[in-house]
Every structure is written in C-alpha cells, then in structure tokens.
Amino acid sequence: VTVTTDIADRLATAVEAAHVLVGDAIGEDYTHDEALTVAGRRPAAVVRPGAAAEVAAVLRIANEAGVPVTARGSATGLSGACVPVEGGIVVSFERMNRVLEIDTENHVAVVEPGVTLQQLDEITAQHDLVYPVFPGEYSASIGGNVATNAGGMRAVKYGVTRHQVLGLEAVLASGETIRTGGKFVKATTGYDLTQLIIGSEGTLALVTEATLKLYPRLRHQATVLAPFPSLDPITHAIPRIVDSGIGPLILEYIDMMTMSATTAFVGLDLGIPETIREQALAYLVVMMENRHEDRLEEDVAQLADQLAELGAMDVYVLPAAAAGQLIDAREKSFWVAKANNADDIFDIVVPRAAIPEFMTKVTELASENASWIAGCGHAGDGNVHLSIFQSDPDVRAHVSKEMFRIGMALGGAISGEHGIGEAKKPYYLALEDPVKVDLMRRIKGAFDPNGILNPGTIFDSGDPA
Amino acid sequence: VTVTTDIADRLATAVEAAHVLVGDAIGEDYTHDEALTVAGRRPAAVVRPGAAAEVAAVLRIANEAGVPVTARGSATGLSGACVPVEGGIVVSFERMNRVLEIDTENHVAVVEPGVTLQQLDEITAQHDLVYPVFPGEYSASIGGNVATNAGGMRAVKYGVTRHQVLGLEAVLASGETIRTGGKFVKATTGYDLTQLIIGSEGTLALVTEATLKLYPRLRHQATVLAPFPSLDPITHAIPRIVDSGIGPLILEYIDMMTMSATTAFVGLDLGIPETIREQALAYLVVMMENRHEDRLEEDVAQLADQLAELGAMDVYVLPAAAAGQLIDAREKSFWVAKANNADDIFDIVVPRAAIPEFMTKVTELASENASWIAGCGHAGDGNVHLSIFQSDPDVRAHVSKEMFRIGMALGGAISGEHGIGEAKKPYYLALEDPVKVDLMRRIKGAFDPNGILNPGTIFDSGDPA
Numbered sequence: 066v067t068v069t070t071d072i073a074d075r076l077a078t079a080v081e082a083a084h085v086l087v088g089d090a091i092g093e094d095y096t097h098d099e100a101l102t103v104a105g106r107r108p109a110a111v112v113r114p115g116a117a118a119e120v121a122a123v124l125r126i127a128n129e130a131g132v133p134v135t136a137r138g139s140a141t142g143l144s145g146a147c148v149p150v151e152g153g154i155v156v157s158f159e160r161m162n163r164v165l166e167i168d169t170e171n172h173v174a175v176v177e178p179g180v181t182l183q184q185l186d187e188i189t190a191q192h193d194l195v196y197p198v199f200p201g202e203y204s205a206s207i208g209g210n211v212a213t214n215a216g217g218m219r220a221v222k223y224g225v226t227r228h229q230v231l232g233l234e235a236v237l238a239s240g241e242t243i244r245t246g247g248k249f250v251k252a253t254t255g256y257d258l259t260q261l262i263i264g265s266e267g268t269l270a271l272v273t274e275a276t277l278k279l280y281p282r283l284r285h286q287a288t289v290l291a292p293f294p295s296l297d298p299i300t301h302a303i304p305r306i307v308d309s310g311i312g313p314l315i316l317e318y319i320d321m322m323t324m325s326a327t328t329a330f331v332g333l334d335l336g337i338p339e340t341i342r343e344q345a346l347a348y349l350v351v352m353m354e355n356r357h358e359d360r361l362e363e364d365v366a367q368l369a370d371q372l373a374e375l376g377a378m379d380v381y382v383l384p385a386a387a388a389g390q391l392i393d394a395r396e397k398s399f400w401v402a403k404a405n406n407a408d409d410i411f412d413i414v415v416p417r418a419a420i421p422e423f424m425t426k427v428t429e430l431a432s433e434n435a436s437w438i439a440g441c442g443h444a445g446d447g448n449v450h451l452s453i454f455q456s457d458p459d460v461r462a463h464v465s466k467e468m469f470r471i472g473m474a475l476g477g478a479i480s481g482e483h484g485i486g487e488a489k490k491p492y493y494l495a496l497e498d499p500v501k502v503d504l505m506r507r508i509k510g511a512f513d514p515n516g517i518l519n520p521g522t523i524f525d526s527g528d529p530a
Numbered sequence: 531v532t533v534t535t536d537i538a539d540r541l542a543t544a545v546e547a548a549h550v551l552v553g554d555a556i557g558e559d560y561t562h563d564e565a566l567t568v569a570g571r572r573p574a575a576v577v578r579p580g581a582a583a584e585v586a587a588v589l590r591i592a593n594e595a596g597v598p599v600t601a602r603g604s605a606t607g608l609s610g611a612c613v614p615v616e617g618g619i620v621v622s623f624e625r626m627n628r629v630l631e632i633d634t635e636n637h638v639a640v641v642e643p644g645v646t647l648q649q650l651d652e653i654t655a656q657h658d659l660v661y662p663v664f665p666g667e668y669s670a671s672i673g674g675n676v677a678t679n680a681g682g683m684r685a686v687k688y689g690v691t692r693h694q695v696l697g698l699e700a701v702l703a704s705g706e707t708i709r710t711g712g713k714f715v716k717a718t719t720g721y722d723l724t725q726l727i728i729g730s731e732g733t734l735a736l737v738t739e740a741t742l743k744l745y746p747r748l749r750h751q752a753t754v755l756a757p758f759p760s761l762d763p764i765t766h767a768i769p770r771i772v773d774s775g776i777g778p779l780i781l782e783y784i785d786m787m788t789m790s791a792t793t794a795f796v797g798l799d800l801g802i803p804e805t806i807r808e809q810a811l812a813y814l815v816v817m818m819e820n821r822h823e824d825r826l827e828e829d830v831a832q833l834a835d836q837l838a839e840l841g842a843m844d845v846y847v848l849p850a851a852a853a854g855q856l857i858d859a860r861e862k863s864f865w866v867a868k869a870n871n872a873d874d875i876f877d878i879v880v881p882r883a884a885i886p887e888f889m890t891k892v893t894e895l896a897s898e899n900a901s902w903i904a905g906c907g908h909a910g911d912g913n914v915h916l917s918i919f920q921s922d923p924d925v926r927a928h929v930s931k932e933m934f935r936i937g938m939a940l941g942g943a944i945s946g947e948h949g950i951g952e953a954k955k956p957y958y959l960a961l962e963d964p965v966k967v968d969l970m971r972r973i974k975g976a977f978d979p980n981g982i983l984n985p986g987t988i989f990d991s992g993d994p995a
Binding site for chain 2: 168169170171172193213214216220221224225227228237241242243244245246247248249250251252253254255256257258260261263264265266269281283304307308309310356360414415416417418443446447448476477478479480481482483484485493497498500501502504505507508510511512523524
C-alpha cells in the first residue's frame with residue numbers, strides 16, 4: 066500500500082497544505098518511538114491536523130483508499146505502537162495541543178490530545194488541582210497516555226489513565242466522530258466506549274479530545290527510603306502498609322543494581338552508610354502526601370515504626386531535594402537501562418504478592434540462559450520493570466517468552482502500562498487465549514472494518530513493513 | 531421462540547435436573563425485577579447452574595437452538611434488564627454464591643456472581659476490609675452489580691462498580707469461557723474486556739466470577755446535615771468541599787418533599803426546629819470517614835465552618851443512630867417513591883455543577899405538563915434520582931423524554947447507575963447518537979452473533995415479549 070500523489074493531493078484538501086509532509090520534508094523523528102527493538106519506518110505522508118474535523122476528513126480519505134493510519138502523540142511510547150507503516154499516513158497531534166477548559170466546579174480538564182503532561186501540570190497547579198498520572202515522562206501527550214492507558218508510580222493511590230478519563234471525542238475509521246462519557250464518574254448508558262478506546266493503542270479510533278478528572282493538589286509531601294536485606298520482606302510489608310490506612314502516593318522497590326546504576330546516572334548521594342549499602346539487596350521507597358503538615362509527620366513516624374517492625378535495616382526520611390532527585394532518577398530508569406545497553410525492557414504486571422516468586426523464577430531463568438535481568442517495580446501495584454541483557458536475539462526471545470509465561474502463570478499480564486504495540490506482539494499472540502484474541506479481532510472489525518488503524522499492532526497479523 | 535421439551539431435556543444434561551424448572555415450578559419471583567414500568571413475563575425454563583462449566587453448557591445449548599437467555603442475580607434492578615423473554619431461558623445465579631477468596635496480601639476478593647453485598651460485607655468486615663460500593667440494596671448480587679455498573683452514595687469517594695472490578699471470568703454466547711484482568715490495577719494487554727462487559731446488562735457475556743478490589747475499613751464515621759434555603763447554594767458548596775481535601779464519603783442532597791416523605795416513611799425525627807424546616811427547601815448530607823478519631827473531629831469542625839460560610843441555615847452533626855437511620859432512609863428512597871405511588875423513577879446523571887439548571891428546567895417542564903417531579907441526588911457526582919407522578923402514560927412518556935433531552939443537552943447521560951434495560955430503551959434509542967448505537971450493535975455482534983443474550987435490552991430492537 067502506498068500513498069499516491071493523488072492521495073497526497075487529497076490530504077491537502079483535508080488539512081492545510083503546509084501541514085501535509087511528504088518525502089524529505091518528513092523528519093526522522095516521525096519514523097519511530099522509544100521502543101528498543103522496533104526499527105523506525107518512513108511513512109508516505111505526515112499530516113498535522115488542527116481540529117477534529119480535519120482528523121475526520123483525513124480518515125475518510127484513508128478509509129476510502131485503504132491506506133494505513135498511525136496516530137502519533139509525543140512518541141515517547143516504549144512498544145512501537147506509533148511506528149508508522151511504510152507507505153502509510155501518520156496523523157501527528159502536535160498542533161492539537163490546547164487545554165480547552167479547566168472546570169473548577171466539576172473538577173475536570175478538557176484537553177486536546179497533543180497536550181503534554183507538563184503543560185497540563187503547569188495549568189492545573191494554578192488552580193491548586195492536579196492530574197495525578199505521572200508515567201515518568203512529562204513530555205508525553207494525553208493522547209498517547211490514553212492510547213496506552215499510561216500508569217506510573219502514583220497508580221497505587223490514584224489508579225491509571227483509565228481511572229481519570231471521564232469522556233472522549235474520537236473519530237472512527239469511517240470518519241464519523243463520536244462523543245463518549247462526560248463530566249461525571251457514573252454512567253450505565255450503553256456500552257462504555259470510553260473504556261474500550263482507552264488502551265487500544267490507536268487501533269479502534271483516533272482520540273481528538275479527552276475529559277479528565279482533577280483532584281485537589283495536596284501541599285505536603287514526604288519520602289521515606291528503607292533498605293531491606295532482600296525483596297521478600299518488602300513484598301510482605303506492602304499489604305501491611307496499605308492496611309495501616311496511610312494511603313501512600315508511591316510504593317516502589319528498587320533492586321541493589323538498579324539503585325546503584327540509577328543514583329550514579331544522576332549523580333545522587335543518598336547518604337546511606339557503606340555497611341548498609343553492602344548488605345541491602347533491595348530498597349523500598351514510600352512517598353506520602355497530605356494537606357496537613359502535622360498529619361503527614363504523624364504518618365511518617367507511624368510508617369517508620371512499622372517498617373522497622375517489618376524488617377527494614379534502617380529508615381531514612383529523605384530531605385525534599387534528595388527525594389525529588391531519587392523519584393526523578395527512578396522515573397528515568399528507562400534511560401538508565403538504555404545507557405547501560407539493555408537489550409530490551411519489559412513492564413510485566415503480576416499480583417503484587419507474587420513479585421518475589423516471579424523474580425526468583427525469572428532470575429533462575431536468566432541464569433540458565435546466560436542472560437541478566439535486573440530492575441525495579443511499582444511494588445504497590447505489581448508492575449515490574451525489568452531490563453534484559455542478552456544480545457543474541459533468539460536467546461533473548463526465548464527468555465522473554467518464558468518470562469512472560471511465568472508472569473501469566475502467576476496470574477499476571479504481559480504489559481502493565483507500556484502496551485503490546487509491535488514489540489510484544491509475538492509474545493502476546495503466543496501466550497494469550499486464542500478465544501480472547503479472536504474476540505478482540507471481531508471488536509476491531511466492529512470499529513474499523515477495513516483495518517486501516519495501526520495495522521500490525523497488538524494482535525493484528527498484518528505486516529506493517 | 532420457545533423452549534421445546536427437547537431443549538428442556540437437553541438443559542437437564544447441562545445442569546442437574548432438580549435445577550431445571552419449567553411450567554408451574556417457575557415461581558412468580560423469576561418473572562420480574564423491581565422496575566415500575568416493565569411487566570413481568572414467564573420464561574419457558576429457569577436453570578440454576580452451580581458452576582461456570584454448567585453455565586457454558588447451558589449457553590451452548592441455547593446458542594445452537596437460538597433460544598434467548600436472561601441472566602438473573604437478585605433481581606433488585608430498576609430498569610427491567612432481567613425480565614425474562616417469553617419462551618426463553620433464565621440463568622439464575624442463586625446457587626453460585628460462594629466467596630472464593632479474601633486475599634489480604636493483594637487486597638482483593640474473588641467471588642461468584644450470586645454473592646450478595648451483605649454477604650461480602652460481613653466477610654470483609656472480619657478482615658477489617660471493605661468492598662465500598664453500596665447502591666442501597668444489600669440483597670443485590672455482585673453479578674447484577676457488574677451487569678449494571680452499580681453505583682450508590684459512596685461513588686464520590688470510591689467510584690462505582692467499574693472502578694472496583696479488576697477481573698472477570700465470563701461465558702460468551704458460544705459457551706466459550708474467558709478470563710479477563712486479574713489481581714492488579716494496571717494492564718495494557720489487549721482491549722479491556724473487563725470494562726466492556728461491566729455495565730453491558732447481560733447482553734455480551736454471563737459473568738461467572740469477579741475479582742474485586744478491597745480497601746481498609748476505616749473505623750470512624752461522622753455525618754453532617756445542613757439545611758439550605760435552596761438547591762443552588764448546595765451545588766455551589768460541593769466543589770469547595772471537594773477542594774478542602776476532606777475527601778467526603780457521601781455528598782447527598784435531598785429536597786424538602788423527599789426529606790419529609792423519607793423521614794416519615796421510617797419514622798425518623800432529626801430534631802430540626804420547625805422554623806428551619808419551614809424555610810429549608812433542600813438539605814445537604816455529608817458523611818466522612820477516617821481511621822483517626824481526632825482527625826475526623828477536626829475535619830467535621832472545618833466542614834461545619836465552611837458550610838456556614840457557604841450559606842447553610844444551620845449545621846447538625848448527627849448522632850450515630852440518627853445518621854444511620856437517615857442514610858438507610860435515603861437508601862430506601864426508591865421504596866418511598868413506590869409507596870407514594872410514583873409512576874416512574876429516573877437516575878439521570880449530569881455534570882454536578884449543572885444540577886440546579888437541570889432541576890429548574892425539569893420543574894418547569896413538569897409544571898407545564900401538569901406533572902410532578904421530586905427527588906434527591908448524589909450531589910457529589912451529579913446523579914439525580916427523580917420520581918415522576920403522572921398517571922397518563924403518553925404525557926409521562928413525553929415529559930420523561932424531554933427530561934432526558936434536557937439532561938443530555940447539559941452534557942449528561944440517561945442513566946447513572948440503574949442502566950437502560952428495557953424501561954429506558956425507547957428514550958435511549960430516540961436520543962442517543964445513531965453512530966454510537968450502530969457501533970454498539972456491531973460490538974454486540976462480535977460477542978453474540980445469534981443475539982441470544984438478553985434480547986430487547988438497551989438498544990436491541992428485538993421484541994422480548
């Protein structure tokens with residue numbers, strides 16, 4: 066499939082000619098996302114619509130001609146879900162970047178898909194409100210967050226993107242535009258199309274507007290760091306911390322190697338004594354927030370006592386600057402992995418109590434295959450971020466597939482927040498129940514009968530190259 | 531379509547013969563739910579499966595024969611979504627009522643669909659945990675709650691059923707059984723089938739198991755009642771209470787007539803002076819919970835000050851017994867409406883800041899049509915429960931449709947938590963975007979190509995009678 070001159074001309078009737086890029090005008094940035102294992106590809110055309118009606122016009126043209134369409138936000142994704150199809154059209158949302166409304170009466174924001182998390186955070190801060198999803202990359206766009214159901218460290222308190230999106234405007238492959246949901250948390254009025262589109266990685270519809278839930282921005286934050294002799298007591302501590310009712314904002318574990326690489330990467334000295342550093346195989350990071358400083362201090366003291374009882378080697382309440390650096394560094398763990406030449410990265414999710422068993426089995430698996438796997442994870446929600454070091458692609462594919470199989474056998478799923486995209490499609494197709502895959506294909510057909518939206522992604526057997 | 535003797539015989543191969551009821555063995559209870567406007571109908575057979583495999587066997591038989599199937603929980607629904615199809619099969623989940631697991635490490639419950647909210651509440655209480663959705667009817671089943679995405683008063687803090695269901699086991703019309711989600715809050719691993727099935731009112735699949743999120747049960751609760759001169763200042767107070775960060779569990783408004791009828795219904799005297807009762811046209815009820823008694827008291831004091839500033843005529847902190855009675859009475863508002871001979875009830879949802887405009891317009895509409903509409907609502911989430919008194923069915927249909935049109939024009943939806951079922955289908959089909967209805971029909975076809983699951987419901991044009 067290729068975009069002929071004729072279609073490029075037609076696209077220029079849908080979107081201002083200056084925003085239809087072809088040939089050398091298409092910058093290298095448009096050819097890839099951040100996935101380590103999906104090579105970039107050049108699309109035949111990039112269009113930069115300025116409004117939903119232009120998106121609809123582009124899709125009508127593409128659908129009629131059967132040309133593949135890939136939606137693109139900030140392209141910070143890690144699974145290749147916005148790598149273009151050769152000869153296809155990229156719809157880049159960079160110009161649809163307006164915050165349309167901050168509604169302080171209903172506590173919602175209405176935004177275009179190209180709005181970045183940073184942009185939204187700056188505007189909501191002016192109203193003492195917060196959009197609480199921080200997947201670790203502030204340049205990520207809301208449209209991309211919706212497509213991948215982005216998560217991040219704060220999910221243990223606030224949930225993920227899915228829990229914040231109250232409504233969408235979206236364009237179907239046919240060019241028809243629908244509105245779903247609204248400024249309310251409750252509705253049982255037909256099937257929940259909002260939730261179905263979230264996390265569908267651009268395969269069901271192109272999102273042109275999102276209505277997002279906002280929360281009061283709590284003023285006071287504290288971060289506690291606790292070294293442990295191993296991962297096991299950390300995992301046992303998590304449910305007891307949840308039971309305590311302090312309602313942590315962040316509950317992360319970082320293994321020794323990752324802690325060492327991460328702090329070195331950003332030049333951070335946490336002041337942990339050498340003797341402890343030598344014995345600590347894993348660290349727990351707990352961040353809390355409160356609107357009352359005295360309640361926060363009381364909760365920190367309660368947590369410190371509890372952590373000591375639960376086997377922490379020591380408990381450090383980090384100064385604000387060091388805490389900020391540690392969280393930033395943790396958010397950059399993908400870049401640390403990349404800088405350390407990790408061959409691939411994963412974000413499998415398992416029931417949080419199963420993390421130690423999962424890690425024990427995965428470490429054995431890696432060792433049996435002369436590979437190395439290390440990482441950190443959202444201990445509060447079972448989402449484990451791992452880097453694999455194994456340059457042989459066949460061995461790596463074997464280890465990866467077995468790792469996913471171990472996670473799924475423990476009741477987990479292949480991706481907690483990055484998505485399947487193109488990078489994990491072979492594993493997904495090999496391990497998922499074929500009854501579910503067939504059902505998803507029929508749902509895909511209900512939205513996009515000609516299969517023009519992001520072919521080759523998740524379960525689609527089409528070859529995107 | 532009728533269930534022939536042959537099919538009844540085949541059903542007895544799927545489910546123990548003692549649990550296949552036909553003819554006079556089918557009690558009157560199986561013929562209806564609690565909807566005021568949907569007449570009961572007799573099914574040809576009622577089956578009471580004891581396990582998912584039996585449900586699957588029943589669906590295989592029904593699908594092959596093209597016989598309609600209606601799933602039934604406790605039948606406390608208010609939209610006729612579990613009223614049987616004449617000649618069809620009712621799958622009643624009363625025997626699948628086991629709590630399979632209370633997992634205190636992952637904070638989840640795994641339950642069969644026939645488990646009631648009361649049953650789950652008693653078991654979780656033993657672990658100091660809570661399943662926080664209380665739609666007001668403790669005899670309701672989890673399966674029914676999932677089918678209607680049940681909400682209730684605590685949604686302003688905890689969200690609705692959709693936000694608590696982490697995974698499902700469900701049987702498709704074909705008899706194939708799938709498992710979705712798991713013991714985790716994060717996943718981007720294919721389309722979210724869990725969320726699609728929730729709220730689909732038995733039209734996509736029959737749920738045979740649900741994995742539910744549990745929370746720490748907070749020990750201390752307080753209830754504040756504030757009379758206001760009208761609804762308008764209550765609505766303006768809501769976002770400011772949310773901004774304050776006290777995180778209310780319940781934020782309800784009750785209009786004067788409903789307060790009077792409700793308290794009379796349960797014989798409750800709240801001790802509000804006559805002079806205030808005469809002037810108060812609306813009441814705000816705020817319930818809070820905390821694990822620390824001192825923090826709760828501090829929050830109550832802060833709220834009382836804030837309410838006085840926001841125009842409350844007075845602020846009453848209710849004694850625990852009276853508070854319990856008031857909340858119980860509010861939960862019984864449907865029965866109050868029924869006892870007062872309401873002709874129909876609605877649970878429209880609008881953006882919460884739009885409640886006064888909605889009520890003003892609806893009151894005008896009712897008055898223009900010699901009808902009377904009164905009610906109360908979940909002020910924190912925009913879900914308004916109204917009773918209409920108008921015995922002429924044509925006038926009532928006109929007023930109802932216009933009321934929904936007003937709510938939708940304000941950005942609302944027809945049902946916040948009861949569902950569309952059969953009762954609201956004509957309004958839904960008249961007012962919903964036909965592009966969305968067509969899309970939902972295609973999704974329905976992807977799950978249930980022969981249309982055997984709950985025909986005649988939501989948007990289905992099939993005649994269930």
